[in-house]
Amino acid sequence: MKKRFGFVSNSSSSSFVCDICGQEESGYDMCLSEAGMVECVNGHTFCSDHLGSPDVQEKYKRDVIIKYIQEHVLEENEELPTGGELDDLIEEYLDEAIDYDDGLPAELCPVCSLQCILDRDMLRYLLLTRGDNTALAYRDICEEIRREYKNDPSMFYADIKGVNLNENS
Numbered sequence: 001m002k003k004r005f006g007f008v009s010n011s012s013s014s015s016f017v018c019d020i021c022g023q024e025e026s027g028y029d030m031c032l033s034e035a036g037m038v039e040c041v042n043g044h045t046f047c048s049d050h051l052g053s054p055d056v057q058e059k060y061k062r063d064v065i066i067k068y069i070q071e072h073v074l075e076e077n078e079e080l081p082t083g084g085e086l087d088d089l090i091e092e093y094l095d096e097a098i099d100y101d102d103g104l105p106a107e108l109c110p111v112c113s114l115q116c117i118l119d120r121d122m123l124r125y126l127l128l129t130r131g132d133n134t135a136l137a138y139r140d141i142c143e144e145i146r147r148e149y150k151n152d153p154s155m156f157y158a159d160i161k162g163v164n165l166n167e168n169s
């Protein structure tokens with residue numbers, strides 16, 4: 001009999017951090033949905049609260065499907081039907097317009113659809129568009145942080161914990 005090497009799969013601790021608000025959920029053998037989080041096709045992980053209420057989500061899904069129908073189903077200059085006819089069309093193209101196979105579709109992700117701009121993406125954008133000034137300011141601020149917190153680096157993380165831009169909360 002072959003002996004199997006490797007880890008004994010005891011329950012292991014897992015933790016998930018929300019990309020949008022920074023909230024952390026952890027527990028033994030916890031999966032993403034148990035943590036109340038979702039992941040999109042592009043790897044953004046966030047609390048399902050950021051998707052909005054079920055009503056808002058339904059409305060948003062509907063808009064995504066309507067956009068798909070307008071772009072892929074209707075002939076040019078053909079008008080979007082209304083009422084029950086539109087509802088039938090939405091029902092018919094639901095699976096084709098929104099594909100959940102690899103996670104939450106990008107159209108429904110607040111980050112992918114730019115409803116929320118992540119801090120790290122904002123910094124990259126500033127470096128891209130405001131180039132030199134941002135790079136200099138960034139270096140200055142890094143120096144400032146190292147100087148201010150050199151005696152106790154953990155205070156830096158304690159101080160910034162929970163700080164969020166209103167934009168993303």
Ligand SMILES: [Zn+2]
Pocket residue numbers: 018019020021022023046047050
């Ligand atoms: Zn969150």
Ligand SMILES: [Zn+2]
Pocket residue numbers: 040041042043044106109110111112113
């Ligand atoms: Zn995303």
